Amino acid sequence: MRLWILCASFLSCCVAFGQQPPGTIAFEVASIKPSKPLPMGQMRFGMTADAGMLRYTNVALKDCIRVAYRVKDFQVQGPEWLAGERFDIVAKLPDGSSQDQIPEMLQALLAERFNLALHRETKEHAIYALVAAKGGPKLKPAEVPAGNGPEAGGNPGRGGMPRGAFSMMMSPEGAHLKAPSATLSAIAEMISRFSERPVVDMTGIEGQYDFDLVFTPETMRNMPAVVRGPMPPPGGAEHLPDAPAERAGSIYDAVQRYGLKLEARKAPMEVLVVDHIEKAPTEN
Secondary structure (H helix, E strand, O other): OEEEEEOOHHHOOOOOOOOOOOOOOOOOEEEEEEOOOOOOOOOOOEEEEOOOEEEEEEEEHHHHHHHHOOOOHHHEEOOHHHHOOEEEEEEEOOOOOOHHHHHHHHHHHHHHHHOOEEEEEEEEEEEEEEEEOOOOOOOEEOOOOHHHOOOOOOOEOHHHOEOOEEEEEEEOOEEEEEEEEEOHHHHHHHHHOOOOOOEEEOOOOOOOEEEEEEEOOOOOOOOOHHHHOOOOOOOOHHHOOOOOOOOOOOHHHHHHOOOEEEEEEEEEEEEEEEEEOOOOOOOO
């Protein structure tokens, strides 16, 4: 099974953030529909935008909140179903607006259609710091950095993947994460979904690099059930292998290949706490 995560430039964010009051600018029109169930063993979702339209496919509300308030996935705290209920969103940007204003428009959309209410807190949090290992990083620069080619959802880059995209494949051996053009911050956020603690990039390294990580997840936080569940063997249950597949190494082993390491630390972290949100949006 393959999971696509499309990351456009407006998805970038930092741990500290400032709230933008909703309502200053809004989408001209927006359609929000529950995503149709996919066949067992399949999962796909995307988040793309161009000068005139935003298209989110099979996205969780937690992802929408993350983008709207420019925070990391692990900075959003609320009911568990925030990561499970999934929607298709198509919205038209007003004339003269830019992609930089999409987070502000999403804030207004979530407040209007899902009655989202939240507040902020700063908490001491156990994290993994992504840092350079002894001997220094061993990173392969991206062949075509995401910012120098078509945005996510445009023409594909190496391996047929959109620029700036991640490809995730799950198998009995573990997780296989490929990112031909990703920042260290983006990699840290992605592997946070598979580790017991949030991963925060503290390398201080800029630029985009080519990653190919294979590892056994510690957990499967905030991933859809169809991704978390076991993969059916080819041909059905009657074709189960005689012996279990050899498991991949840990996330720590995977990042060490790139001259990086994960250090257990504690750090103050600002989080968004969801006080209220509706499971179903108001009508289109």
